[in-house]
Amino acid sequence: MTTDQIHIAFLRAVNVGSRKVEMARLREVLTGLGLGSVRTYIASGNAFFTSADSDPERLVALIERALEDAFGFEIPTILRTADQLRAELAAAPFGKTPPAADERFSMLYGSAPLTGTDLPVRSPKGDWEVLGTHGGTAFVRWRLLGGRPVNPAPVIEKMFGVRATGRFFHTSQKILAAAEKN
CATH class of the missing domain: 3.30.70.1280 (SP0830-like domains)
Incomplete structure (x- = not known):
């Protein structure tokens, strides 16, 4: 069964x-x-x-x-x-400290395991940083430029050779809670 x-x-x-x-x-x-x-x-x-x-x-x-x-x-x-999402949330390196006013914590979900790149990786402008990975998910800290985050998903896709989409960390927590409601 x-x-x-x-x-x-x-x-x-x-x-x-x-x-x-x-x-x-x-x-x-x-x-x-x-x-x-x-x-x-x-x-x-x-x-x-x-x-x-x-x-x-x-x-x-x-x-x-x-x-x-x-x-x-x-x-x-x-x-x-x-x-899987519960395990990825538990592995997130963000800790219990909320993000600073000029940053956001995000999870980028990849279509395959994320391997082959030494971490952490920071963008040349310093507007995002991949802090770590767990399976197919990258943990990203975004810095707001002009009040807006810059989307690193295209760079993540190229870096790891996967398709990816992201959600803010707090949104990912809410998604899991909603998915598990009956």
Whole structure:
């Protein structure tokens, strides 16, 4: 007997510019794939579901194909189980100290393990720093420039040879809590 696991799908670059993805439609598409207990969290592309399928590559391919068919553009999807996200949050090097007023703590979720780079790595401008990794997740401290964070995801993708999307650390904590609610 197989037990359904809670999965968390992090969708990249939705509801920015012309890349509109209504959460109700997203839930319909995922439910139509036979995924169970489909829910979403905020409109930035976070979905939770249960599935007995434990092959993340197969699930990602299925989801990405269905999303492109439904919305008309590619939506890169990074998948974690609730257990994986819990372990990544526990491994985060941010400690209990909140970020300074000019910084943000972030988790960049990669599509594969992040290996082959000596850490920490800091951008030439000093606007972000990869403090460490855990599996496929990079822990990043952002510095605000002109009041805004700079997105290091494209650099992370190139550095590690993966697709990636990020969420602030505090948002990641809230995503896990929401995913585990019944």
